[in-house]
Amino acid sequence: MLYLIEKFNSELTRWFYEKSIFLTEDVQGSNLTQARLKLYQAGIDSSSISDEQLLKYWDEAKKEKINFVKYVQDRL
Template structure:
């Protein structure tokens, strides 16, 4: 009797679980379904060799250039304002010190 009860409960649990995962998709328009599965190939694709690697381009903004120098030197500049960066650059130039090293020293004070 105990084994029959376990079998019945197991079947009930399996039916309940499979009912929960049953696909409840409503009727959809076949044209929409096809559009979502289509891959459009454009004949005017750009050759990858024609695209410059954006990481190699130099930023046009002075502050962006300064932040990039700090990033490449491993210095987090997220808490430094733009005006402070410009001030640090000026002070480093006056003292003939590497900008990234100067900022690192100033941040660690």
């Protein structure tokens, strides 16, 4: 019986871990999409900015509570 409980807990832990990875990727993908869309709408070509850098700009602008587009413009 104890073996079954340990096996269930192990499977449950693995399932939650996998779901948390997917949720993190979904949020990052969503932020990246929003960031590129905002820049596009502002007439800014973001094709030269890597996804990683763009997400960093997104997080920094959010943290500093400033306009994302203005934040990126100041760094280009």
